[in-house]
Amino acid sequence: MPVTFDRQATARRQHDAAFAHVRSLSVALVAPLSDADATAQSMDDASPAKWHLAHTTWFFETFVLRDHVSGYRPFDPAFAYLFNSYYEAEGARHARPQRGLLTRPSLADVLAYRAHVDAAMQSAMPYLPETALALVTLGLHHEQQHQELLLTDILHLFAQNPLAPAMWAAPAAMPAPMPGPMDWITGREGVVDLGHHGNGFAFDCEGPAHKVILTPHALASRPVTNGEWQDFMADGGYADPRHWLSDGWAWVQAQGVAAPLYWRREDGGWSRFGHDGRRPVNPAAPVTHISLYEADAYASWANGRLPTEAEWESAAQGLDPNGGTQLDEARCPRPRACEQRGGLAQMFGDVWEWTGSAYRPYPGFRAAEGAVGEYNGKFMSGQFVLKGGSCATPRGHMRASYRNFFYPHQRWQFTGLRLARDI
Structure with a gap:
């Protein structure tokens, strides 16, 4: 019995650590961006950085907190409409090509939304059933996908700017010998x-x-x-x-x-x-x-x-x-x-x-x-x-x-x- 308990405790600590790591990386990625950078949308295939931050938060709020945590109160009920992506079972949603028109909520508001959901998740994590923990794992891998999309969408946005703005400094120059013949x-x-x-x-x-x-x-x-x-x-x-x-x-x-x-x-x-x-x-x-x-x-x-x-x-x-x-x-x-x-x-x-x-x-x-x-x-x-x-x-x-x-x-x-x- 103690062995089973120890394994469960270890697994939950791993969930806690993974959740903190993934969620903090998303915030770190947008640190160089202004509110305007995080709001604009350069094409229908891309989404604003602010939307990526909010949608990944909506995932945890909707599928974990709403369905598995008694008494949880949504940060803002309107966000269920704004930040649903393509889940028909979750009802109507804001049209994808118009995500760049969401000047409100601001980037600061979205970051506050993330903090609200993160605090609720961290409080709930020790008590979540296994089915909910599986959704947490899915949500973290989902957010990692959006971290890559966030970066490629920002790259496309900045490429439209005649100033060619850099999101971050160039890495240190490295020797670049041409590779040998293809084997x-x-x-x-x-x-x-x-x-x-x-x-x-x-x-x-x-x-x-x-x-x-x-x-x-x-x-x-x-x-x-x-x-x-x-x-x-x-x-x-x-x-x-x-x-x-x-x-x-x-x-x-x-x-x-x-x-x-x-x-x-x-x-x-x-x-x-x-x-x-x-x-x-x-x-x-x-x-x-x-x-x-x-x-x-x-x-x-x-x-x-x-x-x-x-x-x-x-x-x-x-x-x-x-x-x-x-x-x-x-x-x-x-x-x-x-x-x-x-x-x-x-x-x-x-x-x-x-x-x-x-x-x-x-x-x-x-x-x-x-x-x-x-x-x-x-x-x-x-x-x-x-x-x-x-x-x-x-x-x-x-x-x-x-x-x-x-x-x-x-x-x-x-x-x-x-x-x-x-x-």
Whole structure:
């Protein structure tokens, strides 16, 4: 009996520590921002930083405090309408494209909302049932996703400003030798187990675990670099329809796309815009802010293809998901010489890697009951899977089975590619 009690007490202390860490990181990320910075919305796909802070707080207030803590009083009943994202079961909500019109509540008011909910959560945590603690864990991983979105949405907003404001100072200059030739690493063949295994946290879309047959293939030892992307551009890659999917070619033509997002041609060559302002493109760093259409066209030009989700995940099993450049280490993708198992480098961190696999349910998938069942399952249409995390992903959030997903034209996230080929 004492052993059981000790385990429960340890688990609750871990919940307390994780809650404090994740919640404080979100506040730290917005410390450089003004109220105006945190309110503006640069496009429909993005949300204001203030909204991210409030929505993640709404999640805990709605699914934990309201449903599991007797006598809890909402900070402001109107926030249930303002900060619901897409949960139909929770009723009407403010339209996503109009989130940037919410000049009120202020950033200070949103931070007060967070403090109110945090205090209630910390008081309630020792008494929450296991079902509620599972929602706390889900809410923390949900907030980590929004931390990355907050950063990429602010980056897009600042990129629209002619002053090219930096959110933070550039990291110290690092030697950047060009990586050596790309090696090809033979992948597993035959029947492999994929999907989430074990007792640790995973989102519902990562399961059930299942078997997949892999045919002979190889993965590139590292992601494609900026320098290699410039070779694609110099060879007319953006102007040659032979390499493009039909939808991709229509997108390139309609949007006038000729380089990755945030790149600009200048007298001294190409520059890119990041959280540290406008800087020269580093040819040794992984290319990022590219759409699936661009990634697929490059792969065609390079006589390769995009890996399938199963090929990528199988190769990443057993590698350290805390490796690579992630949110607590650096502020942008960078060259790395480290290799993990079997010669594969940078499988985690730096840039999300597009796969050629559609985001669809695994065999046997069932959405959870209630409102939280809307978290992932209803988005399994028209999107593609990305793997591995990025420089804006909080460390500790990633695993081989993790499934990120975006529409093929979207590129405001830190998205890049690793080549694959059949053998």
